[in-house]
Amino acid sequence: MGKFDGVLLLSDFDNTLVYTEDALLSGGRLPPLNSANREAIHYFMAEGGIFSVATGRALPSFAPIAPTLPMNGPTILFNGAALYDFAREEYLETAFLPEDIREKLLPVEEAFPGLVCEIYHDGNTIHTLHPSELTRNHLRLTGSSAVEVRSIGEVPPPISKVLFEETGQRGDALEQFVRSRSWAGEFEIVRSGKFFLEITAKGATKGGMAKKLAELLHIRPEDICCVGDQANDLSMLRLAGHAFAPANAIEAVRRAPGVELLPDCREDALAALIGRLDGLYA
Template identity: 40%
Template sequence: MGKFDGVLLVSDFDDTLYDSHCQVPRRNLEALDRFLAQGGRFTVATGRAHRTFAPYVHLAPVNAPVVLSNGSAIYDFQKDEFLVQTYLSPSAPQDLDGVMEAFPQLGMEAYHGEDIYVFRPNWITDLHMKKVGTDYTVCPIREMPTPWTKAILQQDHGVLKEVQSWLLDRFPRRYEAIFSNHVYLEITDHGCNKGGMVARLAQMLGIARENIYCVGDNQNDIPMMALSAVPFAPANCAQEVKDWGAHILCHCDDGVIGDIVEILEQRY
């Protein structure tokens, strides 16, 4: 029996566990080794899809299923299978075609299975695809195969704030529209966010609510931080996260998971 038996630690990936130099700091790895040795369960809740996260899962000692696509799915990398998979409404191509018509400066990615389809790519789309290191197919929205697990709308933050309001006003119970960073507006099925999927994962694992700890840097992490016994965020987090009231720790480059494990070592 270890002191972290029955404790679940969930981290966002980009700019939280994974730092600005595109690596997991050694301090994070050393802390996670201590956490797991005492019976803790560690996983990631990321906006990345299976295809764009799978090449990176080995970078940290993940020992629980992973929340993918901003809360659209739960994937067990040990069993190599989806435990939960959700999809956007069948009307998503028509709905998002309307968004793209209303906001012609937008770029868009749609995720179908392991494939990524892009309409009207812009400089943000290009940078995103280079970061995740994958290819994609450019085509009209109506020609993209369905169903979609999620979509990402891309443009400057001010434009995306308008898009977010436009979309949620017209389809208030059809979609989640939440920022994963200031130039990515993530679209998932209504009710599918990191908070909901972390709660489902904890139930699968038999983890009590008071033993869930979450850390993230952006608006899309707030739903899971709301579940956390102590909501943690790195110093590089978005202003929305600071304003929300997260417990701010060190910068992701300095190994924010190390800070959390040290706190938990005192707490338990």
């Protein structure tokens, strides 16, 4: 029996577990998990805890990363659209977009000529529309290849999520336009990082999938621990019995009720979190 038996710890990946923003902007390589965080996670798991990642990344972009991380639980992918067991190489749960999402997004394409986005399929294929330098850096950072299309309508179903990559005033206008559509309430529309706007199926959030994972593992609500830095992490932070955010998190996350602040992601935030759990579960 370990002190963390029955405790689930879910961490966002980008800029929470590993700081990746500099690499995204520069087109550099993905940084490794640092030794302090790695040792702390190994200690957490050795004491009976279940550690895994809840990420917006797709299966093909996270598959090369998963073997490099100490994890002993299924992974939440596509921002909550899927729960994947890398040990068994299979989906445990999925909540993909309905087929008519392609038809619904055609007016968005028409309103924003040259619209930049990535469209994630349920398998190992990522499609891109009008890829930009940001798109290429993002794909390089995730180690993914992509198939370029002329329209979202060319992407075969099922689609797990759509990731828009428009910045500045055009990005703000795009978000306002998407949220103003009559169908907006049928989907989850959320910011993930400074540059990305995501659409997933209704209920396909990190929090929704974290709840399913906890039920699958028979984890009590008070023993769910989550940490994240962006708006797409808020749903799982609200679910958590213990919620945390690194100092580099956006203000809405840092000020969310019940969220405990950690050091910056670049200053061993996960190690600090596990240190605090060590005291809570003494």
